[in-house]
Amino acid sequence: MTFADLHLHTCFSDGTYTPEELTAQARRVDLRAVALTDHDTLEGCPRMAAACRAAGIEFIVATELTAEADGHELHLLGYYVDPENPRLLAELGKFQDVRQRRIHEMVGRLNQLSVPLQADAVFALANCRSPGRPHVARALVKAGFCGTLDEAFERFLKKGKPAWVPKFKMSARDAIALIHHAGGLAVMAHPGLNRTDDCIPQLVEAGLDGLECFHTKHSTMATEFYLQIAEQHRLLITGGSDCHGLSKGKPLIGTIKLPYDYVERLKERFLQRAADNGFLLAGDSTPHSAFRIPR
Numbered sequence: 001m002t003f004a005d006l007h008l009h010t011c012f013s014d015g016t017y018t019p020e021e022l023t024a025q026a027r028r029v030d031l032r033a034v035a036l037t038d039h040d041t042l043e044g045c046p047r048m049a050a051a052c053r054a055a056g057i058e059f060i061v062a063t064e065l066t067a068e069a070d071g072h073e074l075h076l077l078g079y080y081v082d083p084e085n086p087r088l089l090a091e092l093g094k095f096q097d098v099r100q101r102r103i104h105e106m107v108g109r110l111n112q113l114s115v116p117l118q119a120d121a122v123f124a125l126a127n128c129r130s131p132g133r134p135h136v137a138r139a140l141v142k143a144g145f146c147g148t149l150d151e152a153f154e155r156f157l158k159k160g161k162p163a164w165v166p167k168f169k170m171s172a173r174d175a176i177a178l179i180h181h182a183g184g185l186a187v188m189a190h191p192g193l194n195r196t197d198d199c200i201p202q203l204v205e206a207g208l209d210g211l212e213c214f215h216t217k218h219s220t221m222a223t224e225f226y227l228q229i230a231e232q233h234r235l236l237i238t239g240g241s242d243c244h245g246l247s248k249g250k251p252l253i254g255t256i257k258l259p260y261d262y263v264e265r266l267k268e269r270f271l272q273r274a275a276d277n278g279f280l281l282a283g284d285s286t287p288h289s290a291f292r293i294p295r
């Protein structure tokens with residue numbers, strides 16, 4: 001049997017590995033297919049695609065969008081989105097602007113708490129357009145204001161802590177529509193970490209395509225529960241490690257090995273959808289540029 005990991009982050013969001021390093025790790029743990037799911041960005045995808053091609057690993061373009069349903073945060077994975085879709089790129093740009101403004105706000109709050117961290121230190125460390133709390137945490141540790149990343153989250157950055165700033169979230173319906181507009185499949189990430197189980201039926205109605213049943217933070221019971229829900233609603237099943245490189249101690253890649261059959265089903269659904277929507281040209285097996293990058 002061969003395996004996949006469909007939830008991975010690089011330094012283009014809050015992971016620590018470059019696309020090339022992440023690909024080397026995927027090779028080390030013998031993965032046949034991977035998806036890059038950086039938060040609110042597709043920027044790492046061309047390099048990851050090139051590295052995977054050289055390593056003989058199948059690569060799936062993706063992103064992880066922050067969304068909200070009934071007042072609860074949830075993350076939506078968009079698989080096989082067209083990385084050149086103008087509306088998707090415009091919306092990702094907005095998300096990134098919000099993330100950058102939020103860094104300034106969080107630093108402002110830290111400064112009010114007499115922690116003289118500088119926003120520039122966070123941006124220099126993040127070195128990407130999609131910065132987040134993990135970068136603030138790392139900057140706090142680097143500058144010696146906190147001993148560990150956990151301490152940074154516990155004292156300052158967790159929801160409800162004094163330097164926490166809420167993030168703009170798109171409604172889950174809009175996020176699903178955006179992913180579909182870009183030709184992709186919308187999958188609810190790590191449902192076991194959300195409080196959105198009750199929203200699943202309404203999101204299925206809104207077009208949700210799949211459920212990430214296999215995730216590092218899902219217990220066996222949670223996995224079984226979500227597999228049942230997926231079956232009940234005829235949702236695709238996905239899974240991934242949510243590896244952020246070395247930012248959380250040991251790299252998680254390799255801890256979730258999704259049987260490749262699930263990738264086949266995902267791909268079939270994508271190709272079917274593309275054909276239904278007329279994305280496929282006669283005799284052309286490349287529905288959109290998700291399959292073409294890099295040239």
Ligand code: AMP
Binds near residue numbers: 131149
């Ligand atoms: P943000 O997108 O800025 O809200 O940050 C979310 C990221 O922070 C995700 O990658 C989480 O895994 C990470 N995160 C959330 N809580 C913690 C925590 N207590 N310790 C370490 N990382 C965390």
Ligand code: ZN
Binds near residue numbers: 009013014015039244
């Ligand atoms: Zn993350």
Ligand code: FE
Binds near residue numbers: 064075189190
């Ligand atoms: Fe997530």
Ligand code: FE
Binds near residue numbers: 037242
């Ligand atoms: Fe993630």
